Amino acid sequence: MVSTGSTDATPSSTDVPLVRVRGLGRDFAVRVRTGRFHRRTEVVSAVRDLSFDIARGEMVGYIGPNGAGKSTTIKMLTGILVPTRGLVRVAGLEPSRHRRVLARRVGVVFGQRTSLWWDLPLRDSFDLLRRMYEIPAARFAGNLAEYVELLDLGDLLDTPVRQLSLGQRMRGDIAAALLHDPEVLYLDEPTIGLDVISKGRLREFLRALNAERGTTLLLTTHDLQDIEALCDRVIVIDHGTSVFDGGLDRLRGIGGAHRTLVVDLVDELPGGRRIELPWESAGLAGAEVTRVEGPRQWIAFPAGASAAPIVAAVAAAYDVADLSIAEPEIEEVIKELYSR
Template sequence: MVPKRELPVVSGDPLIELDGVEKVFTVRRRAGRLRRTKHEVRAVDGISFRVPRGEMVGYIGPNGAGKSTTIKMLTGILVPSGGRLRVAGIDPARERTRLTRRIGVVFGQRTTLWWDLPLKDSYELVRRMYRVPDAVYRANLARCVELLDLAPLLDVPVRQLSLGQRMRGDIAAALLHDPEVLYLDEPTIGLDVVSKAKVRSFLREVNTERGTTVLLTTHDLTDIEQLCRRVMVIDHGRLVHDGDLAGLRAAADGERMLVVDLARELPPIEGVPGARTVKVEGPRQWLAFPATASAAPLVAAVADRYPLVDLSVREPDIEALIAELYAGGGAARRKPGDVDPGAP
């Protein structure tokens, strides 16, 4: 990519600012054969946070939590129902066209590429739309093609690309005009292990070398672990955690799983401090232990006492962590008059 640009905002100043942002949708539900009633759905409920320039932040939560709604407000696609929102000092809802030149967006499985055109022609159209100078375009495209392994795909129509190939193509398209902010929704979906590693390495380089601010939504905890120092959790439209991933696990009191393959079928493993056997299937056993604890002492204890063939550590999925976090602290965050989402 081209040499790093001069940053117009002092380092440390927030590039993304949300203060009490809300988004309420009105939906109609059938109440009898002919009558319909109106109901309000509060998709985002008073969210406030700051993201400094150059930070890469994980923005996670279960399906329907409000992640995509937040990003759509940050891009100007949706207008907030209340609160204050700024991106690079711009109100997205009022100056969407001006903001477009400063952001890049990859919305999950919704491509921004032209379906019937070869990938390289889509990139040329992106260049013309954003009026990217030729030297900048060539340098950025060459770097994206190299790091995302896109050379064999440039002449392939987008409709013929696999989901993983198209995702890599979309990420490149979102960066050709040198955006200051990059919004990513599930950027590693549909990718194999090798391709995931390439995408993560690419995003890390874009963030560190170019100073690009990244807001990442994903259900893959490995994405968060390898890319983000900070993670924000949204649930039921509210921010329930803002900190590092270790803090999230500690707050949720979650558990990791040590999956052990023994040489033969044996009774449940016992006597391993800090762990308990929760499942046995033939020679394979599952041991649960606190998410904040190290797996190393457990592995050593099992290997010392049992005929160990193989093992792996499985992280708690985000859905489970958030469910535990919300169950443990959600009541304190609810406002008077709110309905308890866990109530029957």
Template sequence: MTEPIIETANLGRDFVRTEGPLLRRRRRTVSAVQDVGFTVAPGEIVGYLGPNGAGKSTTMKMLTGILAPSRGRVRVCGLEPSRQRTRLAARIGVVFGQRTTLWWDLPLRDSLALTRHLYRVPADLHAARLAELTELLELEPFLTTPVRQLSLGQRMRGDLTAALLHAPELLVLDEPTIGLDVVSKSAIREFLLRLNTERGTTILLTTHDLGDVERLCRRVLVIDHGRTAFDGDLAGLRATAPTPRTLVVDLVQPEAPIVVPGARTVRVEGPRQWLELSTNPAAVVSEVARAHRIADLTLREPDIEEVVARLYRAGREEPTALPRP
């Protein structure tokens, strides 16, 4: 059998927090991650999800060797991250959406050249990979632009390039599309899919964007309060914690709250109304269109925060596992 590229068991990480008045300070141990266990096979794209403060970033830092676990076991690419961090760095790529690994005042091309030396990539291989990534991510127009002058979408493409120039087996992404416009998000998602399909690169990403998950991930892990709460596919997650979709209706002019079978009007602002759906959206749309003058319609899926919140409101304390897709 193929060895997992990520393997964790009973993984935990504690922090000591100092609290109280100045002359009566006391120390308290806080568990950011308590008992996380999962494996990721080579070639998978896995979404690692959960609300803010759930322990996602702490887990990522343990997987990449930035933090040592307080207890439990973790191996990435067959290595122990905190003890073999230098060897691991040569086999993984890491991108944090709100931080950059590029040199702020240097042109992008120079930043990528310095990255080559950090990873000790031979010049010919670096040139070949940079040419390929330049084409795939459309970097050419801004390779000579200082990083500080790049847009957020351009910088993210530069960070992805820097993380991939040494051809890592695993790509770890923390909020890779945060703050990006619709066009940039789509470009990043399509690139990641192609990277996984054509190169077989394993991808683990945290995100609050349901679009990232739906487009990229066949499998999702949900963590909350430091524990694994779900491991399965997105359909299974929604089935475990069903959350209604919302139909946003823009009427030609303001009207009384819409009343149709299979929907409940939960909000009205002028000509715009929000309907919480409990049945097939097509039937509701058809009924609304028949009885009202409509300017526009938008169907909104629940975001990950809503699904996870409902999962925990349901009182699920034990991990839920579904068959892998």
């Protein structure tokens, strides 16, 4: 394991994670009413004992219920908040100590806030950011042209930000966060309030950004379709600490999650009978028919089990017209995880 000792030098090795968090915690003092005229101060841990690494080029979903500590984590990763304890390094830098330097290497989009100037045309906001980040003119022009095209902003450049719709402003915010070529992009609820079409375009853009530029993405969202569309890895946080860190397939396999084999028989079984198989045998344990509609039957089985033995057994015993497998809904998996 790489040492978690303090360092301010930027590592040169690509093996070193772009983001490293170890034992991170952040406390807040909260005044609590104890009587009509009395209050006392309590310490609330928004983040506690949080540890994870993010490699360059990863797309990671960072999810949890309201108040779990997601936004607090993002603010510590950007240097807006100073950790109460623990270690955090982004591109080898301690965010709270090197905030101005790190600002040139990261991009941030908060879905419910904007980094654009409310009364200025979108074009002027971009130009102000060019001056703030001291982006070379040629690089700025190239990036702006690319993002204006990909995010369909061409007709909006001369429109004041306050006149943009939420979806248009969000696209402008994402372009603004990328003009200086950040190594990592933090997205905090980027699709909140967007319609289906706007969400689809935004997801397509982010996939292309990661594939073509290798930009690392950390995405917090309550829309789990964003996670399924973009992320291969998920960190689930609850009460300020990580309760799961792994791939979507492993996430679906936890707890009581089930996959479903949907079987279309050639003919409906007499009397609406269910498919009957030796469910206690090896490879079929835990499977059961949960629903019947005419010739279609649904067989649920543990998410971590293989469907092959069930498919083989059904095909050997019945005349099958079609088969398909439905993965467990990620919303149900997350609910199961929280309930545990």
